[in-house]
Structure formats: structure tokens, C-alpha cells
Amino acid sequence: MGASLLLAGCGGDFTRFQTASPSLPSAPAKPVRSTFVQSPAAEKEHERILSSYGGAYDDPKLEGLIGKTVDRLVAASDRPDQAYKVTILNSGAVNAFALPTGQLYVTRGLIALACDTSELSSVLSHEMAHVLAKHAAIREDKAREAAVATRVLTDMGNDPDITALALAKNKLTLASFSRTQEFEADGIGVGISARAHFDPYGAARFLSAMERNAALKAGKSSVDPRAQDFLSSHPATPERVANAQNSARQYTSPDSSERDRDSYLAAIDNIVYGEDPSEGFVRGRRFLHPKLGFTFTAPENFTLDNTAQAVIGVRDGGAQAMRFDVVRVPAEQSLGDYLNSGWMENVDKSATEEVTINGLPAASTVASGDQWQFKVYALRFGNDVYRFIFAAKQKTTESERNARETVNSFRRLTLEEIQAARPLRIKVINVQPGDTVESLSHRMAGVDRPAERFRIINGLEAHAQVKARDRVKIVVD
Numbered sequence: 001m002g003a004s005l006l007l008a009g010c011g012g013d014f015t016r017f018q019t020a021s022p023s024l025p026s027a028p029a030k031p032v033r034s035t036f037v038q039s040p041a042a043e044k045e046h047e048r049i050l051s052s053y054g055g056a057y058d059d060p061k062l063e064g065l066i067g068k069t070v071d072r073l074v075a076a077s078d079r080p081d082q083a084y085k086v087t088i089l090n091s092g093a094v095n096a097f098a099l100p101t102g103q104l105y106v107t108r109g110l111i112a113l114a115c116d117t118s119e120l121s122s123v124l125s126h127e128m129a130h131v132l133a134k135h136a137a138i139r140e141d142k143a144r145e146a147a148v149a150t151r152v153l154t155d156m157g158n159d160p161d162i163t164a165l166a167l168a169k170n171k172l173t174l175a176s177f178s179r180t181q182e183f184e185a186d187g188i189g190v191g192i193s194a195r196a197h198f199d200p201y202g203a204a205r206f207l208s209a210m211e212r213n214a215a216l217k218a219g220k221s222s223v224d225p226r227a228q229d230f231l232s233s234h235p236a237t238p239e240r241v242a243n244a245q246n247s248a249r250q251y252t253s254p255d256s257s258e259r260d261r262d263s264y265l266a267a268i269d270n271i272v273y274g275e276d277p278s279e280g281f282v283r284g285r286r287f288l289h290p291k292l293g294f295t296f297t298a299p300e301n302f303t304l305d306n307t308a309q310a311v312i313g314v315r316d317g318g319a320q321a322m323r324f325d326v327v328r329v330p331a332e333q334s335l336g337d338y339l340n341s342g343w344m345e346n347v348d349k350s351a352t353e354e355v356t357i358n359g360l361p362a363a364s365t366v367a368s369g370d371q372w373q374f375k376v377y378a379l380r381f382g383n384d385v386y387r388f389i390f391a392a393k394q395k396t397t398e399s400e401r402n403a404r405e406t407v408n409s410f411r412r413l414t415l416e417e418i419q420a421a422r423p424l425r426i427k428v429i430n431v432q433p434g435d436t437v438e439s440l441s442h443r444m445a446g447v448d449r450p451a452e453r454f455r456i457i458n459g460l461e462a463h464a465q466v467k468a469r470d471r472v473k474i475v476v477d
Contacts (some may be wrong), residue, residue, distance in 0.1 A: 005029050005469060010420060017241075018218075020106065022217075022224060027218065028178065030039060034125045034227070037083075037101075038085075038101060039105065039398075042099050042101045045099060046099070046103060047270070049089070050087075050089070050144045051234040053089035053091040053093070053105075053107060053128050054058065054090035054091045054092065054276055054279055055089075055090050056088060056089065056090060056093075056101050057088040057090040057108045057272070058362060059088065059108075059271065061090065061250070061266075061267045061400060062088060062108075062111065062267055062268065062271065064267070065117065065120075065263065065264065065267040066088070066106070066120070066124070067084050067086075069117055069121050069124060069248075070084055070086060070104075070124060072121075072194050072196040072197075072198075073121060073124060073125050073128060073193065073196050074128075074191050075196070076195035076196035076197075077125075077192050077373075077430055078132065079126060079132055079133065079445060079477075082102055082129075082131065082132065083102055083298070084103075084104055084128065085102065085103050085104070085447045086104045086105070086106065086124070087103070087104070087106075087112070088106060088107070088108055089105055089106065089107045089108065090108060090271065090272075090276055090455050091107040091108065091109055091110075092107070092108070092272075092274040092275050092276075093107050093109050093110075094109045094110045094113055094210055094213060094375070095109070095110060096110055096123045096124075096126075096127055097127065097129045098127040098131050099129075100131065101132075102131050103438075104121075104124065104127045104128070104131075104231070105127075106124070106127075108125060108271055109125065109274075110271060111215055111268060111271065112271055112426050112457065112473075113206075113457060114125075114206060114211065114267060115205075115209070115261065115264070115457075115458060115459040115473075116199075116202070116259040116260055116261040116264045116265075117198065117200075117258075117259065117260035117261075117263060117264045118193065118198040118199035118200075118202030118258060118259045118260060119202040119203075119205055119209075119259075120202075120208040120264065121193045121196065121198040121202060122189060122190070122193055122202040122203035122206055122244075123199075123206065125188075125189035125190070125192040125193045125196075125205070126186060126188075126189035126194065127183070127185075127189075127191045128189065128190065129185035129186075129187075129188035130181070130185050132188065133184055133185065133188060133435075134211065136174070136449070142216045143401070146229070149459070154332060155360060158288050158385060163345070164320065165466070181464055182240065183240065184191050185242070185245055185249065186203060186243060186244050187247050188234060188242065190203050190244060190248055190251065191204060191247070191250075194248070194250075194251030195251075196456050197258050198258055198259075198260070199258060200247070200248035200251045200260045201245065201248045201250065202259070203244040203247075204244040205459060207241045207244055208241055209456060209459060211241075212279050212456050213456050216452055216453065216456060223320065229300075235411075248423040250393065256469055261471070262471065263394070265428045265473070266428070267427040268422070268426055268473075269427065270425050270426065271423040271425065271426045272423045272424070272425055273426050274360050274424050274446070274447075274473050274475075275306055275422070275423070276423055277290055277291075277422060277423050279291075280292070280306055280311070281306060281421070281423075282304045282305070282306050282311075283446065285297050285298040285299070285300070285302060285304060286298070286304075287311050287324070288417070288421055289305065289413075290413060290417075290421040292381075292382075293382075293412055293413050293418065294381060294386075294410060294411065294412060294413060295409075295410075295411060295413050296324070296406060296407075296410040296411070297406065297409040298313045298322065298403035298406055298407045299313075299315070299320075299401075299406055299454070300319075301315050302315050302341070302402075303316070304313065307321050309325065309421050310324060310325040311323070311324040319392065319393045319394070320390070320391065320392045320393070320399055320402065321390075321391045322385045322388065322389065322390045322391070322403075322406065323387075323388075323389045324387070324388055325346045325387055326384050326385065326386055326387070327378070327385050327386075327387050328385070329378070329380075329385040331383075334354065334361035334363070335354065335379075335385065336352050336353065336354050336360060336363040336365075336382060338350050338363070338378055338385070339363050339364075339365045339376060339378055340352055340365070340390060344367055344376065345367070345369070346367045346372075346375075347365055347367045348365065348366050348367065348449040350367075351365055351366045351367070351410045352364070352365040352389075353365075357379055357408060358408065358410060358411050359406055360379050360380060360381055360410070360453070361379070361380045362377055362378060362379040362380070362407075363378050364376065364377045364378075364407075371393060373390065373392050373393075373395040373399075374389060374390065374394060375389075375390040375392075375399075375403040375405045376388070376389050376390070377403075378416055379407070379410060381410075388403070388406065388407050388410075388462055390402065390403040394443075406430075407451070421475075422477060424445065424446045424475050424476065424477050425429070425475070425476055425477075426474075426475060427473070427475075428472070428473055428477045429471070429472060429474060430469060430470070430471060430473055431466045431467060431469060431470040431471075431472055432468060433468045434465065435466060436465065437451060437454060437455060437460065437464075437465060437466060437470070438451060438471065440454060440466065440474060441453070441454040441474075443474050444474050444475045444476070445475060445476050445477040446477050447475050448474060450475075453475070454472075454474065457473050457475075458472050458473055
């Protein structure tokens with residue numbers, strides 16, 4: 001967990017929260033390809049991406065697999081002279097993207113979801129297509145133009161209805177342009193993969209897998225499940241899946257159907273799955289941060305989501321929510337003064353009080369907005385100040401109790417708890433006679449809805465069964 005974004009998914013008054021914490025240091029990138037020149041502007045963007053996605057993930061086996069795959073794709077593309085550098089991001093989000101320079105990014109979450117090299121190649125070739133078609137550069141230009149137009153409208157627009165209409169039109173133009181780019185990149189990418197002799201249907205399979213994965217995530221939370229995921233910028237509509245299938249049909253031939261499943265599974269065996277404990281992680285309703293040495297437990301019926309910026313919790317139904325993050329407060333400033341310092345509107349200063357929570361100095365206050373009632377706590381733990389922001393559409397005895405019990409659960413981790421905190425990993429196993437989807441999913445650790453998740457990470461449809469000697473992925477701790 002870092003700390004500098006807004007709470008997504010609850011709208012309204014949460015958009016006031018601006019945090020001001022230093023960015024976490026990130027691991028140096030480990031490029032897969034070395035013949036690459038990065039401009040200073042691209043290098044700055046590269047560092048921003050690393051800090052947003054947990055730094056680079058260091059895995060020589062994976063880097064080797066991706067390097068070979070990119071070499072094949074480049075040789076099959078229309079621009080074999082274009083250099084690429086691929087960075088694996090240490091994030092459980094399912095995402096991939098490209099900079100105009102040819103810097104490509106793919107998260108370990110996406111790598112863990114893919115079932116074979118042809119699926120991974122479809123993602124890499126899609127991102128290469130954005131570079132080759134200059135989409136990334138065009139998108140930057142469009143965004144700049146839209147920003148200028150918005151400023152002019154804001155400065156000069158006297159009629160709010162006309163101004164709003166013009167702004168909406170600007171956004172629609174950008175959205176439709178992006179959608180066109182995605183279809184074009186799909187078509188180009190499928191062609192590159194097919195010419196590189198990868199199964200061209202890998203794109204359609206993986207788009208479907210991402211949609212199922214996002215639906216599983218959305219089913220347990222009101223928080224937008226796609227905030228850091230590929231689908232937030234690469235919508236996977238049925239039309240897009242059908243388009244990828246139609247593109248693949250043009251290339252189907254005996255020598256273009258390589259999935260390379262065994263090599264792929266060998267390369268991803270033991271890859272970290274989900275959150276990296278070094279950045280804090282969720283287990284059920286509990287959040288633990290072994291590196292910083294604390295834990296807390298969310299209220300019943302809350303779903304926690306650990307993002308790079310904050311821990312977000314939403315109650316079933318969405319009538320209550322919480323945010324936990326870290327903020328910069330000078331050592332000489334009291335926590336009560338911080339809560340009253342104006343970073344949040346409509347604070348009831350008369351309700352602000354200094355308190356002690358589990359031996360830690362703290363302060364609490366209340367605030368109100370158009371749609372939400374807030375209870376806010378700040379706790380000083382070591383050199384850091386942590387902030388709990390609870391929101392309820394209606395202040396009730398339950399919402400008050402939820403806030404109080406959650407804050408009171410904040411405590412130091414014991415040495416044993418810190419030592420026991422380890423990441424979940426993907427383990428590749430052989431299906432034995434008698435094994436079923438249900439029996440294998442019971443071997444999964446640390447994940448919700450294990451049978452559904454087992455099917456998704458192994459590319460199995462709703463009623464498909466496993467066969468003896470199949471190689472499958474399970475999640476273990």
C-alpha cells in the first residue's frame with residue numbers, strides 16, 4: 001500500500017481526499033531486451049509506472065520466456081527494426097501497456113492468468129501494435145488537445161449547459177478514438193502472433209479469461225475492480241472477442257497453432273500470485289503489512305481491496321465504505337490540529353478529540369458531505385501517521401460501531417506473524433486419476449471462491465473437467 005489516490009467506486013465526497021506521502025522506492029527495472037534507448041521524458045514516465053505498480057518483478061525464467069517471445073514477434077512484424085524493452089511489473093493487477101518509445105509493460109498478475117505462450121504473445125503483440133500504429137503518441141496528442149479545449153471552455157464558457165455539452169463531446173471523441181485503436185491493435189496483433197507461428201486464437205481466449213476474472217472480482221466488491229487492470233483501458237466486449245476470433249480465422253493453418261503450454265507453465269511455476277506481502281496484503285477481512293509491522297481487521301460484511309495507493313473497504317450493498325492510508329504530518333503538529341487543518345471540508349472542529357488507541361497517540365473527528373457522513377481517525381505509529389476514513393450514507397449505531405472496532409483492531413504484528421507472512425504462489429501440478437475441479441480447488445490457499453478461480457486461471461469453461469496427466473495451476477501459500 002502506498003498513498004496518493006482517491007477512493008474509487010463510491011463517488012461524491014471522497015474526491016476531496018488528497019494525500020501527500022512520499023512515493024515508495026521501486027526496484028530497478030530488469031529489461032528483457034537490452035538494445036533500447038529511452039528518452040528522458042519516457043524514463044520519467046517509466047519511473048512513475050514502476051512506483052504505481054510495485055516496481056519490477058525479478059524472475060530470470062520469465063524474462064527468458066518473454067525475451068524469446070518478443071524476438072519471434074518482432075521478426076514477424078512489419079517493423080523488425082523497432083526495438084522493445086519489456087518490464088515485468090510486481091503487481092497482481094491484470095494489465096499491460098506500452099509507451100510510444102517501445103517500452104512495454106506486463107504485470108505478473110496478467111502472466112499468472114495466461115495459460116500458454118500464445119495467450120501471452122497476443123498481449124505483447126497487441127501492445128507492439130499500439131507502438132507500430134503510433135497509437136500511444138496519438139493518444140498523448142489527443143489528451144493535450146482535449147486539455148487545452150477544456151481550459152478554454154472553463155475560462156470562456158458563460159452558458160453552463162453549452163460548456164457541459166462541449167466537454168461531453170470532447171470525452172466521447174477521445175473514447176471512440178480509443179475504441180477504434182483497440183480494434184486496430186487487436187487485428188494487427190493477431191496477425192503478428194500468427195506470422196510468428198503462435199496460435200492466433202490466443203487473443204480471443206485471453207480476452208475471455210480477463211472478462212471472467214474481472215467479473216469474479218466485481219462480484220465480491222463495490223469497488224471498481226478494473227482500476228489498475230487491462231480492462232479499464234482495453235474494454236473486452238463480446239464484439240471485441242468476436243473481432244479477435246474473426247481475425248484469427250484468416251490465419252488458421254497447421255503451422256500457426258502453437259500454444260507452447262508446457263514451456264509456459266514451467267516458466268510461471270512458483271510465480272508470486274496476488275499481492276506482494278512486502279507492500280501489505282489482505283487475508284479475508286484482515287490487512288497485514290509485515291514490513292511496516294501492523295495489522296487491522298475490517299468490519300463484518302466488508303470487502304477489502306489493497307491498491308497501490310490505499311486500502312479500500314466497501315460494505316455489501318455499498319452504504320458504508322472505508323479508506324486506510326498513510327499521510328505526512330510534521331512531528332511537532334498534534335493529530336487533532338492535523339484533522340482540523342483544512343485537508344477535508346465540513347469538519348466539525350468541536351467534535352475533534354485526542355485519544356489513545358492500543359497505546360498509540362491518535363485523534364478523531366467527524367465531517368459531513370452531501371451524500372456521506374464521515375468518521376475520521378489519525379494514528380501515529382513510529383514515524384508515520386495512518387488515517388482511517390469511514391463513510392456512511394446514514395450515520396447509524398452499526399456504522400459508528402464498525403468504525404470504532406476497526407480502529408481498535410489496529411495493532412503491532414508479532415515477530416511470529418511477520419515471519420509467517422509469505423506470498424501466495426502459482427504451483428503447477430499434474431492431475432492424478434480421480435482428481436476433479438472440486439478436489440483440486442480445495443487445495444487452493446488464500447483465495448475466495450476457489451472452484452471458480454481454479455477454472456479461470458486454467459482456462460476451463462463452466463462445465464469442463466480435468467483429465468489425468470493434465471498440467472494445471474493451483475494457488476498455494
